[in-house]
Amino acid sequence: MTTRPRHGNNGSPAAPRPPHATGAPFLPAQPPSDVDIELRLLMEAIYLKYNHDFRDYTGASQKRRVLYALSQMNMPSISALQERVLRDPNVFARLLQYLTVPVSEMFRDPAYFLALRKQVVPLLHTYPSVKVWVAGCSTGEEVYSLAILLHEEGLLKRTRIYATDINPDSLEKARQGIYPLEAVRNYTANYQRAGGVRAFSDYYTAAYDAARFDPALCADVIFADHSLATDSVFAETQLVSCRNVLIYFNRQLQDRALALFHDSLSHRGFLGLGAKESIDFSAYAGRFDVLARSERIFRKAG
Numbered sequence: 003m004t005t006r007p008r009h010g011n012n013g014s015p016a017a018p019r020p021p022h023a024t025g026a027p028f029l030p031a032q033p034p035s036d037v038d039i040e041l042r043l044l045m046e047a048i049y050l051k052y053n054h055d056f057r058d059y060t061g062a063s064q065k066r067r068v069l070y071a072l073s074q075m076n077m078p079s080i081s082a083l084q085e086r087v088l089r090d091p092n093v094f095a096r097l098l099q100y101l102t103v104p105v106s107e108m109f110r111d112p113a114y115f116l117a118l119r120k121q122v123v124p125l126l127h128t129y130p131s132v133k134v135w136v137a138g139c140s141t142g143e144e145v146y147s148l149a150i151l152l153h154e155e156g157l158l159k160r161t162r163i164y165a166t167d168i169n170p171d172s173l174e175k176a177r178q179g180i181y182p183l184e185a186v187r188n189y190t191a192n193y194q195r196a197g198g199v200r201a202f203s204d205y206y207t208a209a210y211d212a213a214r215f216d217p218a219l220c221a222d223v224i225f226a227d228h229s230l231a232t233d234s235v236f237a238e239t240q241l242v243s244c245r246n247v248l249i250y251f252n253r254q255l256q257d258r259a260l261a262l263f264h265d266s267l268s269h270r271g272f273l274g275l276g277a278k279e280s281i282d283f284s285a286y287a288g289r290f291d292v293l294a295r296s297e298r299i300f301r302k303a304g
């Protein structure tokens with residue numbers, strides 16, 4: 003199902019917004035190009051029809067992805083794509099794969115996972131039970147990485163992980179936990195650099211060219227649809243890991259997501275971002291302390 007339920011935003015339809023509020027690539031002195039106008043109309047149409055809100059994603063990279071989708075889907079223009087998207091949910095489901103960038107890897111940026119292991123996990127141990135939110139979990143590689151790390155540190159059994167995304171196909175792949183064997187072999191080095199203490203192959207069963215990760219790792223993982231653009235806080239968590247998602251958002255939407263993370267974290271909870279992401283220039287800069295700057299790990303200010 004590609005139409006998102008209208009929860010968390012009161013179910014109200016999109017209000018017309020002035021160009022300056024959208025993050026669309028409009029400069030007051032310069033009229034927008036036709037392509038930029040078409041792009042903006044496409045995002046409004048998607049929001050009204052499917053309740054997926056891409057209106058506050060950064061203009062340049064969104065434009066690149068839509069133009070790439072046009073070429074892959076054999077469409078002559080963004081307007082033609084818009085018409086098809088409105089009439090056919092399957093066309094929208096295809097476009098969603100381009101708009102959401104479902105790209106991930108296990109133990110991506112090993113230093114991040116090593117810092118979690120060394121600096122965050124010892125503090126998580128002080129809680130009787132732990133909740134972790136992986137926001138924008140894509141196809142699940144980050145979730146399995148965290149589950150393996152928590153298992154090795156003796157925390158997985160008392161941890162619940164909420165793994166959320168807006169792409170239903172990605173969530174389904176994440177639930178299955180089956181990845182190409184060749185890619186998984188390449189993740190072994192990441193795992194070791196992230197402080198992994200066992201043979202990585204202990205965690206999966208290989209069959210032909212696929213690796214199936216041990217379902218026990220996800221016994222207490224809840225995979226769910228949740229949008230950082232339109233939904234609200236849903237759980238009190240000790241750790242939020244949201245990596246390589248905010249880079250696609252404009253400043254306004256980044257602040258919205260950071261507000262959700264701040265409000266969902268318990269007192270002195272932890273926030274991990276992607277290698278190219280930061281809270282430095284956000285409205286939330288003063289609301290978090292830096293725990294590990296280069297690994298992008300922050301702690302809710304007391």
Ligand SMILES: C[S@@+](CC[C@H](N)C(=O)[O-])C[C@H]1O[C@@H](n2cnc3c(N)ncnc32)[C@H](O)[C@@H]1O
Pocket residue numbers: 102103104105106107110137138139140141143144166167168169172228229230231232244245246247276
């Ligand atoms: C590049 S992937 C990052 C995957 C993983 N976190 C990692 O670092 O490997 C970006 C993910 O963010 C998700 N995403 C995009 N917009 C979102 C939104 N508004 N709310 C939640 N997830 C979103 C996409 O569907 C995609 O799965």
